[in-house]
Amino acid sequence: MEWIKETAGLAVITFLFSLFTWVLTASYIEEYNLFSAEPVTVTTVDKIAAKGLYTPPAYYVRVELPNGEESTYLNRISKSEEKAIQVGDSINGYSLRPSDFSTIHDFTFDSSLFLFGIAVFGFLAFCCLIALLLSIPVLDALEKKISYKRQKKRQQKRRKKEKQKKERKGWRIVAVVLLVFLIFIGRFLLNLARKLLPFGKTDTDALILDRDSHVTYRKYEDSSYELTVSFEDHAGRTFQVIKDVTGQTYQQYGIGDKLQIAYRNVNPYDLFVRGNSFLDIFEAVMTWESLVCLIMLAVTLFAGWVFIKERRKK
Structure with a gap:
């Protein structure tokens, strides 16, 4: 009776995860159907x-x-x-359709959430399916028999202490988590370093062509402010950039005004607003992107400090 309950529960969970995967896949195909798209x-x-x-x-x-x-x-x-x-x-x-055009990068970035959801729910559905199959008495007995033989061979080859293995396994998990963190915060740190470096940049004035804002009830965390600017580099080439700015900077400028910027000589599109005030810095730090990156960075540094400390003890 207990086996029937467990099997039924696994079957329901497997069905739900499979259903979520199917719904996301169907939505993805309907929204980003490359099979019906024509190369143009x-x-x-x-x-x-x-x-x-x-x-x-x-x-x-x-x-x-x-x-x-x-x-x-x-x-x-x-x-x-x-x-x-x-x-x-x-x-x-x-x-x-005739009134539509997308590059391969549009499909990749716009559908990233769909692909992430499909991967997560598909993986969970697969794991639940394996667990469901192994809950069948015949397959469960076969799996235990194979597992017993493998365990016996591993015990014969085992030469290191169990504690060391657990520690290494724990640090591997930590390393994977930190790697994910570094992927997210890498671009943040790179941009911060480029902004703070005093060389390799040119100061100029950019003409504001357009303004756009989206203000939510959480003014600092979720609101966004954009200024579309145009400027010439030292070689006389014209560049146009949609620049995210803080609310403080956004309120100070209108269309037709000049914005003080500094662009990187190797890539003029990579520009920064000059003359940031304390309120600009405060608003930038209080956004959810900044807070998430700072938390990830703090966790990464703390984990690195603990790892070095443990290595020194040994």
């Missing part, structure tokens, strides 16, 4: 970058759609494509 070539009419408060710039182009109209939205491209493509050049992508 369009013309680039503008290049622009988006620079966040904490991350390096992302690169976009505006194109002429397959129906002959100019697109009102931006299409993401890679950094290497940005260097190779000029206004008027052709760019390859996919179209689901």
Whole structure:
């Protein structure tokens, strides 16, 4: 009777995770159906970058759609494509309808949440399915028999203490978690280092072409403020960037005003606002992206300190 209850419970959990996986997969195929998308070539009419408060710039182009109209939205491209493509050049992508165009980077970034959910729920469904199969008496007995033989061989080869194995296993888990943390905070730290370095940058004034904001009830954590600016580098080339700024900076400038910036000489799209006040720094620190990165950084440094301390003891 107990076996029936456990099997029924595993079957229900497996069904639910499988259902979630199927729903996400169906939604993904409906929303980002590459199978029905037709390869098309369009013309680039503008290049622009988006620079966040904490991350390096992302690169976009505006194109002429397959129906002959100019697109009102931006299409993401890679950094290497940005260097190779000029206004008027052709760019390859996919179209689901005449009034639509997407690059492969659009599909990748826009559908990342779908792919993450499909991977997580699919993995959980697979694990539950394996557990469900192993709960069947015949397969359970076979698995125990194989497991017993493996365990017996491992015991014969075991030469180190169990405590050392547990410690190493624990540090491996910690290392995986820290690696995930470093992936998230790496771009944050890189952007911070580039902002603080006093060399390799040029100061100039940028013309504000447009303003856009999204203010939520949590003013600092979730609100976003953007200024679209245009400027010339030292070689006379014109660059256009959508720059994330703090609310304090956003309120001080209007369309047509000049914004003091500093851009990196090796990549003018990577720019920073000059003359930040204490309130600007406070608002930047109080955003949820900054707080998450700071917490991850603190955990990483603490774990590294503990690991070095343990190594010194040994």
